[in-house]
Amino acid sequence: MHMRSLRHGIAPIMLMAGLLLGPASGLGAGAPSAEENKKSGDTSAAPADTGKSAEASVVKIFSTARYPDFSKPWTKQSPSESTGSGVVIEGHRILSNAHVVGYASQVQVQASQSGEKISATVEAIAYGIDLAVLKLDDESFFDSHPPLSRATALPAIKDAVMAYGFPKGGNTLSITRGIVSRIEFTAYNFPVSGLRIQIDAAINPGNSGGPAIAGDKMIGLVFSRLGGSENIGYIIPCEEIELFLQDIRDGHYDGKPAVFDELQTLENPALRPFLKLDKKVEGMIVNRPQYDRAAYPLKKWDVITKIGDMPIDVQGMVNVGSDLRVRFQYLVQKLAKDGNLPLTIVRAGQTLQIELPVAPRRPTPFLELDGAYPPFFVFGPLVFSPASVELLHTIGENSRLESMLGALKSPLLTRSQDEPAFPDEMLVVVSSPFFPHRLSKGYSNPILRTLKSVNGTAIRNLAHLVQVLRDSRDEFVTFEFQGRGETIVFPRQEMINATDDILTDNGVRTQGSPELMAIWKAKGGGQ
Numbered sequence: 001m002h003m004r005s006l007r008h009g010i011a012p013i014m015l016m017a018g019l020l021l022g023p024a025s026g027l028g029a030g031a032p033s034a035e036e037n038k039k040s041g042d043t044s045a046a047p048a049d050t051g052k053s054a055e056a057s058v059v060k061i062f063s064t065a066r067y068p069d070f071s072k073p074w075t076k077q078s079p080s081e082s083t084g085s086g087v088v089i090e091g092h093r094i095l096s097n098a099h100v101v102g103y104a105s106q107v108q109v110q111a112s113q114s115g116e117k118i119s120a121t122v123e124a125i126a127y128g129i130d131l132a133v134l135k136l137d138d139e140s141f142f143d144s145h146p147p148l149s150r151a152t153a154l155p156a157i158k159d160a161v162m163a164y165g166f167p168k169g170g171n172t173l174s175i176t177r178g179i180v181s182r183i184e185f186t187a188y189n190f191p192v193s194g195l196r197i198q199i200d201a202a203i204n205p206g207n208s209g210g211p212a213i214a215g216d217k218m219i220g221l222v223f224s225r226l227g228g229s230e231n232i233g234y235i236i237p238c239e240e241i242e243l244f245l246q247d248i249r250d251g252h253y254d255g256k257p258a259v260f261d262e263l264q265t266l267e268n269p270a271l272r273p274f275l276k277l278d279k280k281v282e283g284m285i286v287n288r289p290q291y292d293r294a295a296y297p298l299k300k301w302d303v304i305t306k307i308g309d310m311p312i313d314v315q316g317m318v319n320v321g322s323d324l325r326v327r328f329q330y331l332v333q334k335l336a337k338d339g340n341l342p343l344t345i346v347r348a349g350q351t352l353q354i355e356l357p358v359a360p361r362r363p364t365p366f367l368e369l370d371g372a373y374p375p376f377f378v379f380g381p382l383v384f385s386p387a388s389v390e391l392l393h394t395i396g397e398n399s400r401l402e403s404m405l406g407a408l409k410s411p412l413l414t415r416s417q418d419e420p421a422f423p424d425e426m427l428v429v430v431s432s433p434f435f436p437h438r439l440s441k442g443y444s445n446p447i448l449r450t451l452k453s454v455n456g457t458a459i460r461n462l463a464h465l466v467q468v469l470r471d472s473r474d475e476f477v478t479f480e481f482q483g484r485g486e487t488i489v490f491p492r493q494e495m496i497n498a499t500d501d502i503l504t505d506n507g508v509r510t511q512g513s514p515e516l517m518a519i520w521k522a523k524g525g526g527q
Helices: 012-016 034-040 052-057 139-143 238-250 271-275 328-335 389-396 399-407 462-471 492-505 514-524
Strands: 003-005 058-065 080-089 093-096 104-111 118-126 131-136 160-165 174-187 193-199 211-214 217-226 233-237 262-265 284-288 303-307 317-320 324-327 340-347 350-357 377-379 382-386 428-430 451-454 476-481 488-491
Touching: 052 058, 052 211, 058 093, 080 160, 080 217, 104 131, 118 238, 131 139, 131 238, 160 217, 174 324, 193 238, 217 238, 233 238, 303 328, 317 328, 324 328, 328 340, 377 462, 377 492, 382 462, 389 399, 428 451, 451 462, 462 514, 476 492, 488 492
Parallel strands: none
Antiparallel strands: 003 217, 058 080, 058 104, 080 093, 093 131, 104 118, 118 131, 160 174, 160 211, 174 193, 193 233, 211 217, 217 233, 262 284, 284 303, 303 340, 317 324, 340 350, 377 382, 382 428, 451 476, 476 488
């Protein structure tokens, strides 16, 4: 299945935003039903009626982005201009998608039927769930553009829905009509999962960040469409939006807690007698716990039967309300408290109550940039950078590159699901082709090879690499890489002496990121 972001001209690093698909506040049985929503009539913002008032709340967003260049981490990609949509919310703010304003060096907002563009800044952003909040330089804009009220419950299947935004094909506000087709809990941008609503209203690039309205309330934010299909679009429901807005109240986005243990269903008939389970036992089997530690509460072959008080069926699903069945992980964000999740398990025929530790992120030896630019360090003709989650995404989009790395048994592929082997492990790669220089004569280009050791010292992370190079006094420096491929050896002092000329010849302004240069220059580095 191929998902397409709705942003025009988006760079490779941001293709995951709104492309991949796969919980929420409150307690108990889950989201209120559509019928309960109609009875309550509650909103989470000062209301703006639909029709003309709703149109006043939808804005066009102009963004100029400078994405990272993974093959040249010392610089950025050329500026990329694109447009998207947004909606006014409470607190004199505008809500949009992360992929609309991510890595933006300039953001402007324009109301419908207005020629004025107002400068904006990104106040908060969450790449995983693809949401962002903007603040305007001129808040008088909100005097005539009220916040759009949000529904407090999920819509019902077949509910009529209208998608507002500024898609390609014109400059004025577009409104398309359809119905709610499906509601699921599924993957967004790795490793984040959440609720997703599918609609059949026509949406196109530029619609990203615009509201979807059912009845008189916003039910979610448009963020993607299914590539190669007609009228299959997706929106982020208000329930996910509320979680995001609650999270950023302290000025920092922490993320949603999640379960990272590897599970499998209890559907196959051989599993029940193998585990000696009673016919009434249903749930999900723990195939591989996140941690293989004695104190960790889950073990292999445990059967998770309940999350809180909610029973889990043999497919790992729970019934939410009267007409919605979703993956049980939907309830994690509702029931997790102080980093712990109440579960009921069956182990060797015994029913146990446990508290499972949960967190927004799974430990990994790959850096998560989250909107930052990758650190780097130049040593002679070599450029080193941390292996990042975003780099893995770009590799996954290039089948030829992925096949090449597979043949080399690269850790970029073999360790993509691993935990760090030790607390500060962060894989280091040669990010770029050799800079032209006689020192590299005869060696194969080591681009995207993962560093194993320098002069026999195992490298823990990029900062450790800089320390090892700084403190070395050996005549030669030997770089050994993980997986298949040659070991490369250079005269150490010649590498140091050549670095400044290489930087000058290639227009690179600095040898490394500021934090790495501080390490390099300590204790007389570079001597």
